[in-house]
Amino acid sequence: MxxxxxxxxxxxxxxxxxxxxxIFLVVRAxxxxxxxxxxxxxxxxxxxxxxxxxxxxxxxxWVQYGSWVSGALVGDLGRSFTYSTGVSRMILxxxxxxxxxxxxxxVIAMAIAxxxxxxxxxxxxxxxxxxxxxxxxxxxxxxxxxxxxxxxLLFAVILRWLPPGGYEPLSAGIGVSTAHILLPAVALGTAYxxxxxxxxxxxxxxxxGREHIAVARAHGVPESTIIWTDAFRNALIPTLTAAGFSxxxxxxxxxxxxxxxxxxxxxxxxxxxxxxxxxxxxxxLVLLNVTVFVLINFSMDALYALLDPRIRR
Amino acid sequence: MPEMLFEVRDLVTRFRTEAGxxxxxxxxxxxxxxxxxxxxxxxSGSGKSVTARASVRLQQPEGATIGGALLFRGxxxxxxxxxxxxxxxxxxxxxxxxxxxxxxxPVMTIGRQLTxxxxxxxxxxxxxxxAALGLLRRMRIAEPEARMAAYxxxxxxxxxxxxxxxxxxxxxxALLIADEPTxxxxxxxxxxxxALLDELRRELGMAxxxxxxxxxxxxxxxxxxxxxxAGRIMEEGPTAxxxxxxxxxxxxxxxxxVPRGSKADGPLPAIPGEPPDLARLPAGCPFQSRCPGAAPxxxxxxxxxxxxxxxxxxxxxxxx
Numbered sequence: 001m002x003x004x005x006x007x008x009x010x011x012x013x014x015x016x017x018x019x020x021x022x023i024f025l026v027v028r029a030x031x032x033x034x035x036x037x038x039x040x041x042x043x044x045x046x047x048x049x050x051x052x053x054x055x056x057x058x059x060x061x062w063v064q065y066g067s068w069v070s071g072a073l074v075g076d077l078g079r080s081f082t083y084s085t086g087v088s089r090m091i092l093x094x095x096x097x098x099x100x101x102x103x104x105x106x107v108i109a110m111a112i113a114x115x116x117x118x119x120x121x122x123x124x125x126x127x128x129x130x131x132x133x134x135x136x137x138x139x140x141x142x143x144x145x146x147x148x149x150x151x152x153l154l155f156a157v158i159l160r161w162l163p164p165g166g167y168e169p170l171s172a173g174i175g176v177s178t179a180h181i182l183l184p185a186v187a188l189g190t191a192y193x194x195x196x197x198x199x200x201x202x203x204x205x206x207x208x209g210r211e212h213i214a215v216a217r218a219h220g221v222p223e224s225t226i227i228w229t230d231a232f233r234n235a236l237i238p239t240l241t242a243a244g245f246s247x248x249x250x251x252x253x254x255x256x257x258x259x260x261x262x263x264x265x266x267x268x269x270x271x272x273x274x275x276x277x278x279x280x281x282x283x284x285l286v287l288l289n290v291t292v293f294v295l296i297n298f299s300m301d302a303l304y305a306l307l308d309p310r311i312r313r
Numbered sequence: 314m315p316e317m318l319f320e321v322r323d324l325v326t327r328f329r330t331e332a333g334x335x336x337x338x339x340x341x342x343x344x345x346x347x348x349x350x351x352x353x354x355x356x357s358g359s360g361k362s363v364t365a366r367a368s369v370r371l372q373q374p375e376g377a378t379i380g381g382a383l384l385f386r387g388x389x390x391x392x393x394x395x396x397x398x399x400x401x402x403x404x405x406x407x408x409x410x411x412x413x414x415x416x417x418x419p420v421m422t423i424g425r426q427l428t429x430x431x432x433x434x435x436x437x438x439x440x441x442x443x444a445a446l447g448l449l450r451r452m453r454i455a456e457p458e459a460r461m462a463a464y465x466x467x468x469x470x471x472x473x474x475x476x477x478x479x480x481x482x483x484x485x486x487a488l489l490i491a492d493e494p495t496x497x498x499x500x501x502x503x504x505x506x507x508a509l510l511d512e513l514r515r516e517l518g519m520a521x522x523x524x525x526x527x528x529x530x531x532x533x534x535x536x537x538x539x540x541x542x543a544g545r546i547m548e549e550g551p552t553a554x555x556x557x558x559x560x561x562x563x564x565x566x567x568x569x570x571v572p573r574g575s576k577a578d579g580p581l582p583a584i585p586g587e588p589p590d591l592a593r594l595p596a597g598c599p600f601q602s603r604c605p606g607a608a609p610x611x612x613x614x615x616x617x618x619x620x621x622x623x624x625x626x627x628x629x630x631x632x633x
Contacts, residue, residue, distance in 0.1 A: 124374070209373075211415040218371050218490075219430045219480065220402030223395075233420050308420060309464035 001305060008301050012294050019290040020072070024065050027282050034081050034277040055081060055279075068283065077284035082276045087284035090269065095288070097167050098265035101188065101257065102250045104181050108189030109196055110243075116193070117200025117239075122227055124205060132197060139194030148187040148260040155183060165262035184261040188254060192246050199242040203235040210234075237308050244300035248293040315346040318386060318520050319368075319488055325380035326360075326367045335591040337363035337376070339544040342617070345488065350514070350521045352535035352552065354528060354567075358588055360544040361524050365490050368522070369406050370398060385488070404434050407481035409510075411493040413473035417465040423476050424461030431483050441483075448479040452509060471502040478510060482517065489514070489521045495530060507534060528571050532556055537623075540564050543589050543599035546617060548631070550624035560620050560631040563600045598628065606630060 035051040036043075043051075052058050056067075071078055077087035120132040156164035168177045207213065208231050216230050255267035266285060273281035305311045326338040337360035345351050353361045367378050370390050383390040385405070390398065410416045418426060424445060431441035442461075449457035452475035465473055474494065481489055494510065495503040511534045514521055525531050531538055532552060539549040540563065548561035559565045566584045586603035595601060597612035604611065610629050617625040620632055 211410055211412055212418045214366075214371065214373075215408065215410060215416045215477070215480070216418070218369075218402060218406075218408035219484075220399045220404075220433055221430070222399065222433075230418055230421075234418070237420075310419060310466045 004305055004311070005302060008298055012298050015294050016291060019294075020069055020287060021065070023283055023286045023290065024068065025061075027279050027286075028061070030274075030277065032277050034279055037277040038081060057279075068280075072284075072287065077287070078280035080273070080281045081278045082273075082281070083278075087280050090281065091266065091284055091288055094264060094266045094269050096169065097263055098251060098254060098258070098267065100170070100177075101181060101184050101254060101263065101265065102247065104185035105189035105192055105250060106247060108185055109192040112190065112193035113196035113200055117197045118204055118227060118232060118235075120197065120201045121204030121208060121231075121235075129201075132201070136194040136197045139190050140198075142191075143256075144187050144191050145256045145260050147190065148184065148257060151183050151187055152260070165260070167263045167265075184254075184257045184263060187261075188250060188257050192250060195246055196239065196243050200235060200239045203238045204231055207231045207234040233307060237304060240300055240303060240307075244296050248296050251289070251292050251296075315348060318345050318347045318349070319522075320344040320384040321368045321381065322384070323381040324364065324368060324378065324383070326363055326372070326376055327379050328363070328376045330375075330592070332590075332592040337544050337591065338367060340616075341381075341541075341544070341546055343539050343546065343549065345520045345522060347487070348518045348520050349537070350523060350535045352531035352538040353522060353524045353541060354526065354531050354538055355541035356526060356567075356588060358591075359541040360591075361541045362492055364541065364544075365492060365522055365524050366408075369408070369488075369490055371408065371490075400434075403430050403481075403484040403486060405486055406488045406490070407484070407486040408490040408492065409474075409478055409481045409494045411496050413470060413477045413497065414465070416477050417473060417480075419465055421464075422461065423463050423465065423468070427461070427476070427480055427483055430480060434484050444483055445479065448483055449476070451513065452476070452479050454479075471498055471506065474498060474502075474506055475509070478506070478513070482513060482519075485517050485519075487519060489519055490524075491521055492524045493526070494523075496525070496527070503530070510534075528556070528568065540567065543591060543594060545599060545627065547600065547628070548624075548626040549617065550621070554621075554624065560624065560626040561628045562604045562606050562630075564626075566603070 035048050080087050116132045120129040123129050152164045155162045162179050168180045170177045216226055255271050258265040258267040270285045322342050324338050324341045328335050341364050355361045366372050368383055427445035428441035431444050446457050454460055454475055495506050535552045538552050538555050539546045542563050548564045559568055569582050589599050597614055601607045601611040615627050615629050617627045620626050
């Protein structure tokens with residue numbers, strides 16, 4: 001188990017290094033010059049050059065990369081061009097918001113997907129199965145922003161039960177905070193639930209058709225144990241991959257939700273930073289996204305090893 | 314005369330497939346006395362596995378039993394509800410299947426898979442552990458304590474099959490359905506496991522329905538044999554008599570295609586033609602298109618009829 005995780009950790013470090021190079025180069029390959037983007041349209045070439053030098057853009061690429069990565073290793077991601085605040089500071093302010101929504105969305109998604117996927121598989125071809133399929137199709141097909149707008153209209157504008165947007169941290173009180181997070185988390189979580197439900201249903205059906213299920217039935221194991229102990233744990237293994245990936249996307253890509261619900265999260269910041277050609281900010285955010293993604297994968301692998309004895313060794 | 318344990322009368326099963334409805338068992342009848350071993354032999358696709366499983370009400374969701382009586386100690390299994398049926402499992406009726414790699418839960422230790430069956434039927438944890446260890450020892454598994462903590466993938470195929478047999482026997486059932494229990498194993502392991510299974514069966518006084526396509530396996534441990542083809546029993550009788558003097562043309566063809574261990578015999582005669590499509594069976598005998606002795610009356614149904622004491626065959630011309 002330990003050697004398995006160590007091996008994974010080494011791969012993780014390698015992936016992060018590769019990603020950092022790629023992020024750095026791709027950001028610089030974007031059309032547009034940040035120095036020009038920051039200045040008024042009547043700036044002289046000399047002024048632009050001075051700005052480039054002030055931002056450190058005149059240095060050779062490898063020097064720029066070196067100073068960025070060595071800073072990143074100790075948690076300093078440089079200064080934003082547009083906000084002239086530390087990128088690390090900005091991310092630290094925004095990350096909890098995104099993490100909060102994503103985790104809430106994850107909890108909602110799991111609370112829907114696990115019973116729905118398992119019951120749909122158990123009653124394959126029955127009413128519950130068809131219902132779950134139709135709802136999942138709607139959940140997948142309906143864009144998150146549309147669902148978000150509808151829910152704002154219903155719960156905030158018509159019923160006035162919940163605030164239409166904005167963010168309150170948990171420190172402001174659980175009630176207030178949850179009221180603000182509920183609509184965006186549901187909008188995100190239901191889309192995510194749909195994917196996981198379908199995945200779980202398919203893998204439950206696969207497992208329920210296996211011989212060890214027939215053997216367990218042949219020896220009198222009750223149906224509820226068959227479903228939740230014999231089948232579910234086996235079905236969870238492939239489902240986790242899908243769930244893990246989706247969670248990565250959730251964390252990285254809640255842009256639309258954050259815009260609609262006016263949440264000060266990372267998605268919105270990334271969107272704005274790209275428009276402004278704010279190299280350090282884009283780099284910092286994307287690097288963080290990659291790191292989160294890789295870490296999620298790593299924890300999925302660790303979870304796998306926990307669930308599937310064939311992977312441990 | 315030993316007492317009757319299990320009697321299947323006129324079992325009819327149905328499967329819905331893409332090609333349409335098929336009937337893997339068509340009016341199948343057989344019986345087992347206490348402690349008796351009946352072999353159910355036939356080519357793959359003859360319906361033997363579906364028939365055996367359906368006879369103890371273990372079938373896939375696509376299948377259904379649409380006719381017949383399944384009398385276990387006089388009680389019709391088709392009339393029992395799920396709870397009553399579950400109470401019979403493991404303690405009265407157990408099952409061993411072909412592929413030990415797929416038949417054990419990959420994420421559960423061997424020990425847990427064994428003991429939970431025992432506990433399910435009223436044992437304590439300590440008694441379950443005792444029973445499991447005892448059986449593993451009886452199955453000649455080295456270091457049974459260590460194996461109890463192992464997962465299926467850590468064991469060899471032969472070892473897994475022993476565990477699977479231990480699983481089936483842990484509540485000392487009266488009837489074991491053995492669905493090709495040694496087919497996935499190599500020949501030496503197969504012989505060893507068959508011998509062990511037979512030994513344990515005698516010890517427990519357990520009856521066994523042994524499904525196999527392998528006549529030499531059947532010949533080694535079965536008291537009686539039933540030969541299945543296209544969902545029907547074609548011939549039935551005591552093993553020695555049936556193998557020595559097969560009465561049904563299909564049994565004769567099947568026996569002729571078994572290797573006898575000498576190359577000098579020349580190429581093996583294969584049965585000409587293809588097994589019939591279960592979705593489009595001819596009227597009468599299903600073997601007529603491949604039968605060397607086919608005659609016009611073969612399109613008339615011939616149910617199993619007695620041809621000698623204890624022997625029955627479904628052929629107009631069969632004689633012992």
